Amino acid sequence: TDTMMLFTLDPISNTAGILSIPRDMWVNIPGYDYHKINQAYYFGELDKLPGGGPALAMETVKQFLGVDIQYYAQIDFNAFVRFIDEIKGVKIRVEEPITVVVMGTNRKITLEPGVVTLPGDIALAYARQRYTEGGDFDRARRQQQVVLAIRDRILSFDMLPTLITRAPVLYNELASGVRTNMSLEQVIRLAWLAQQIPEQNIKRAVIGTDAVEFGTSPDGLDILIPIPDRIRLIRDEIFTSGGPVGPVALAEDPASLMQAEAARVSVQNGSGTDGLAGQTATWLRDQGFNVVDESNADQFYNVTTFFVYNGKPYTLRYLTTLMDIQNPRVYNRYDPNAPYDIAVVVGSDWAASNPMP
Structure with missing residues (x-):
């Protein structure tokens, strides 16, 4: 699993949340003891569990964060590139110079600070580049940036009605690169709902260096060991939309968490x-x-x-x-x-x- 993001959407409060989970997070994978979180998908596929890799990945994230998860969407690189090209690229604000390598080629491109419109292959390279000062944590922020840039592109050019009209054709073209337990109708309904949420109502976070400890696995791999209380605070900040029990109370009261x-x-x-x-x-x-x-x-x-x-x-x-x-x-x-x-x-x-x- 190259990238893991957890999305939630609350149609009542008209809010949404995005949380990026580093792939080196050391967690308990149900039935497999402790491994990096990106191994969950691999084990589910390898052992042909019910629902395969996606089901075990969902359950692992659910157990790790305590957030119920109903749906998943697994998107491969080619489908990602193809969809961005369909919407004529994404507009990205580059904060500092970054050199990226287009996947499958030796072509290197240096992006200078400023606003640029990236085609699919370069947007993918930008989202995947991990050799920066912040490593995977910077990469996670760029991935969220690209996801929101896709949303902004669709809304700024009022593309959603056209995309929905073309949805059956696009779905067939992208089907080999998209795996999900949502029906096409559910995808369309979700897209229509999501585009109505103002950007200021979309909370974003990356599980970063302040919520983990750096460690080494028994077989010598670099891992991130979660600090549960800090991760729970991040989770509640992103996904708790209101109600009688707020994020601080949830963080401190075991009975409320239960x-x-x-x-x-x-x-x-x-x-x-x-x-x-x-x-x-x-x-x-x-x-x-x-x-x-x-x-x-x-x-x-x-x-x-x-x-x-x-x-x-x-x-x-x-x-x-x-x-x-x-x-x-x-x-x-x-x-x-x-x-x-x-x-x-x-x-x-x-x-x-x-x-x-």
Whole structure:
């Protein structure tokens, strides 16, 4: 995955958000332990998981940021170039001299400061160039710049009606380079809605150097280790549009974070003590958890264990804190079709000692 951006759009508040995620971010990929975040797509394709690479990439980002994700659009380089050429290039304000190499050639072009209109191949080179002082972080900002330049080009020349008229033809031409779980009708509706959002209502951010630590993976790769509290503040600044719980409260209140995730929790009795699942489920409901299942586990458990089927990191953390589990035993079992997001299997340790009244 060369580039990862998370977009949200709120039609009620008429706002949108764009967050760029560095591809070297070191995260837990459900079912695969810790890797760079851009490996999620690769693993999903390699192992032919349900939904393939896009589904695992979506779930990984969802678990990493705690933002629910419904749709994806995967666009390859050729489709990117072809679409920009269709709209007659994009207008970019270059802030400082930058030399780019057109993909597939040895052609080098130096862009000087000022406003320039770039054709598709040079716009791609500009968006992909990573050998600048800020490296991938600068590159992410340029990528957002290009995305908004595409939007501005379409709006300034009132191209959207023409593009929509040509949408079936364009869709067929670009189909080999675009992969999405949205229908053409949904794409058109989304485009029509997005163009109505004023630019000042589009919040943008890059997860940058102040939200990560630089590190090295066990196999010697350069990685970015996230600082969770700082990343959560960035996320809330970009994606929280209002309501009774604002970004600062979300950042500080674990119960609010848990409730915002609305995770479905199963409580299963692996202790051998009759009625313990029901008693635990009632106690957790009193604490605000959405317990949707009470049942017996498939085997005896000495140690209380957590199985995560869909990424709900704040719910998991609040559960383990509330239950006073010092070294929680957690297993990722990614399954988008599971009837619950987290299963808590209470073991004999919980039966012997717990904080319930």
